[in-house]
Amino acid sequence: MxxxxxxxxxxxxxxxxxxxxxxxxxxxxxxxxxxxxxIVYSEELIxxxxxxxxxxxxxxxxxxxxxxxxxxxxxxxxxxREKGKVVVQLGTSDPERALKxxxxxxxxxxxxxxxxxxxxxxxxxxxxxxxxxxxPEKAKKILLTLVKNINIPVTCKIRVxxxxxxxxxxxxxxxTTGIKAIAVHGRTKAERPQHLNRNETIRKISETLKIPVIxxxxxREIENYRDMVKFREQCGCSSVMVARTAQYNxxxxxxEGMKSMDNVIIEYLKKCIEYDNSPSNTxxxxxxxxxxxxxxxxxxxxxxxxxxEQICNIWGLSDYxxxxxxxxxxxxxxGRREIMPEFLDPKRKKQKTDLDDxxxxxxxxxxxxxVNYAEDPLLPKSRLMAYCGKNKFKTPKYKVFNEDxxxxxxxxxxxxxxxxxxxxxNKKFAEQGAALVACVSLGLIDKVELIKDGxxxx
Numbered sequence: 001m002x003x004x005x006x007x008x009x010x011x012x013x014x015x016x017x018x019x020x021x022x023x024x025x026x027x028x029x030x031x032x033x034x035x036x037x038x039i040v041y042s043e044e045l046i047x048x049x050x051x052x053x054x055x056x057x058x059x060x061x062x063x064x065x066x067x068x069x070x071x072x073x074x075x076x077x078x079x080x081r082e083k084g085k086v087v088v089q090l091g092t093s094d095p096e097r098a099l100k101x102x103x104x105x106x107x108x109x110x111x112x113x114x115x116x117x118x119x120x121x122x123x124x125x126x127x128x129x130x131x132x133x134x135x136p137e138k139a140k141k142i143l144l145t146l147v148k149n150i151n152i153p154v155t156c157k158i159r160v161x162x163x164x165x166x167x168x169x170x171x172x173x174x175x176t177t178g179i180k181a182i183a184v185h186g187r188t189k190a191e192r193p194q195h196l197n198r199n200e201t202i203r204k205i206s207e208t209l210k211i212p213v214i215x216x217x218x219x220r221e222i223e224n225y226r227d228m229v230k231f232r233e234q235c236g237c238s239s240v241m242v243a244r245t246a247q248y249n250x251x252x253x254x255x256e257g258m259k260s261m262d263n264v265i266i267e268y269l270k271k272c273i274e275y276d277n278s279p280s281n282t283x284x285x286x287x288x289x290x291x292x293x294x295x296x297x298x299x300x301x302x303x304x305x306x307x308x309e310q311i312c313n314i315w316g317l318s319d320y321x322x323x324x325x326x327x328x329x330x331x332x333x334x335g336r337r338e339i340m341p342e343f344l345d346p347k348r349k350k351q352k353t354d355l356d357d358x359x360x361x362x363x364x365x366x367x368x369x370x371v372n373y374a375e376d377p378l379l380p381k382s383r384l385m386a387y388c389g390k391n392k393f394k395t396p397k398y399k400v401f402n403e404d405x406x407x408x409x410x411x412x413x414x415x416x417x418x419x420x421x422x423x424x425x426n427k428k429f430a431e432q433g434a435a436l437v438a439c440v441s442l443g444l445i446d447k448v449e450l451i452k453d454g455x456x457x458x
Contacts, residue, residue, distance in 0.1 A: 009084065009110045009153050011181035011212040011239055014038040015228055015253055018183075018216060018243035019089035019113065019157070022284050026063070026077045027271035029086060031264075032246060036225075036253035039085050041241075042076060044115050046128075047092040049075055050101040055108075060331045061275055064108050070404045072425060077275065078108055087111035087155065091118070093127030093138070095145035102150045111152050111180070114142055117159040119189045130159055130189040136173050143177035153180035157216070157241075160201050162188055171205050183214035183241050193220065193244065203236040212238035219244035225255050247288050265289055266315050272308065273321045276328060279308045286311065307370065329369060355401050358410050358417060362441045366420045366450065368432035380435035383444055388413070396438070398431045409434040 017024065017032040017040040024043035032040050053066040053075045066075040078086055088109045092098040102112050116139055118129030132139040139156075146154045156179060160167045171182060184205055186197035197217040206213040215235035222228055222245045232240045245252050250268070251259040259267075265286055272282045283305065293299045298314060305311045312321040373379055378386065384396055397412045406423035407430035418441060420433035439445040 009039070009087070009180075011039070011153075011155065011214060014214075014239040016183075016214060016239055016241040017041060017246055017250075017253075018241040019044050019115070020243050020247055022281060023247050023288065024089075025277065025281055025285075026079065026082075026275050027268060027277050027282075028250060028285060030079075030081055030271050030275075031250050031268050032253055033082060033085060034267075035251045035259075036255055037085075037246075038239075039087060039111075040082060041113060042086065042088045044089045044091045044118065045076060046126075047090060047094070047097040047101050050090075050104060051097065055104070060328050063275065066105070070406070072406075074278070076105070079275070084110050087113050087153075089113040089115050089157070091115050091123060091126075091128045092142060093132070095138075095142045098142050099145050099149055102146050106150045106152050109152065112146060112150070112154055113183070114139075114146070114154070114156040117157045117183075117185050119159065133158055133161070133170060133189070136170055140173060140177050143174065143179055147178040155179055155181045155183065155214075157183040157185065157214075159185045159187055159189055160198055164201050164204060167201060168204065168208055171209055175209050175211055179211065181212040181214055181238075182209065183216050186215070186217040186235075197221070199231075199234045203234070206236045206238070214239045214241045216241040216243065218242075222252065224252060224258055228252070247285075248291065249289065261289055261293075262315070266317065269312050269315055269317055270320070273312065273317065273324045276325075277308070279306065279311065282308055282311060326372075329372075355408065355410070355419075358399070358419070360410060360417045360419045362416070362418045362437055363421055364437045364440060365422065366433060366437045366440060367422045368420075368424070368429050368436050370429075380432050380439050380445070383439055384411070384413070384435045387439075387442065387444055396435065398434060400427050400430055402427075411435050411438050413438055 015036065015038050017029060017037045019041040021043050024041055029040035050066065052069050054069055056065045056067055058065050063077050063079045065077050068075050076088065086109050088105060090098060090101060090112055092114065115129050116132040120129065123129030124131045143154060143156060156174060174182060184202050186199055186202050187195055197220065202213065202215050215232060215237040218231040219242065221231055222242060228240050228242060242252060249258060249261060249264055251264055268285065286302065287294060290299055294303060302311065302314050309318050309321045312318045368380065388395060393414055398409050400407055400409045406425065407427050408419060408423050409430040410417050410419045411434035418434055418438040420437050422433060424430040424433055436445065440447050440450065
């Protein structure tokens with residue numbers, strides 16, 4: 001895959017998708033680009049989260065994935081469709097950690113932004129976000145360390161101080177580090193969306209600095225593309241960064257006009273399907289689009305959804321969702337199953353676990369994949385229970401092992417123990433995986449079919 005750092009990124013005269021927690025994931029970033037955004041920022045990602053991840057090229061999805069080594073979840077996912085346009089926003093309070101992350105990802109992204117504006121308690125307690133505004137020397141050191149040691153643009157995002165002179169003094173100092181642009185949210189650390197954005201302060205900053213200034217915080221004033229243009233003029237800035245309005249309807253970037261909420265949701269869900277987005281993240285983003293419509297009958301049905309296919313069904317995309325999921329599984333999209341507790345990593349010295357004392361009789365590379373049972377009323381545990389009832393055997397017993405937030409189970413039936421080799425993300429899936437191994441061993445489920453749908457790897 002071509003290195004993103006080979007692409008040059010300019011921050012002049014741009015409309016930008018702002019970094020938003022849980023919103024700025026790959027499907028939303030791609031949708032914003034399709035609608036006309038020039039640059040897209042990831043959600044804020046904390047440095048230590050990246051440092052606990054492993055990079056994988058996902059040939060099935062055509063993506064580069066950074067997977068959390070503790071539970072296999074996707075920390076960051078990108079693809080060629082956003083090449084030259086994606087900036088990762090980093091939450092950090094330490095120049096060395098920031099540089100380690102930057103070196104890890106610089107060939108996969110087009111820029112790195114340091115969050116110096118988040119007012120949330122988590123960030124402030126960790127010395128990140130807006131806490132850096134009161135520690136300008138530390139803030140400068142982080143930026144300087146990155147600017148001097150990586151080959152892609154570095155930017156930062158700040159809020160303003162109550163006193164305009166304090167704000168101007170800070171941005172002058174930050175500019176000396178060599179950053180390529182600075183995004184300014186026109187509210188103080190204590191102010192919230194109901195407070196007016198300080199557009200005049202942003203204008204003063206833009207008049208003071210030589211680097212591009214990106215105006216942010218105008219969602220109260222922005223409802224469509226024309227409003228973005230007007231906001232840019234009011235702030236006298238090079239570019240505009242949009243958060244809340246884009247969160248509600250990403251087609252705000254369309255110069256030719258907004259699309260309906262349902263059209264936006266359908267196009268967003270298609271990208272979630274195509275890029276295997278997590279159901280919980282997908283649901284969160286759709287909830288933000290629905291807003292008060294969550295209280296309608298359709299909205300209440302949506303709130304009951306647990307899987308991506310269930311969400312897609314409400315907007316007529318369940319067949320497409322299932323088809324894609326089965327296609328990806330058959331092609332070997334198993335990135336999460338590569339994850340195991342850190343101490344079991346074959347590159348490290350193996351440590352003894354409680355599982356070693358279990359004397360497992362049958363262990364298969366067999367994963368429970370929920371989508372494969374969408375049309376089957378009997379999950380593996382239920383199928384095993386039915387088998388026991390028919391043969392007057394005792395109910396199977398399950399013992400679950402938890403290591404580093406991952407789970408494996410052992411199913412005991414008639415003094416024989418069964419287990420999957422895979423570590424699952426929750427207790428229920430681990431038990432289903434163990435039951436699945438028992439069902440395959442007993443001939444209750446066809447092993448050949450499981451190989452075809454990707455549940456078993458030989």
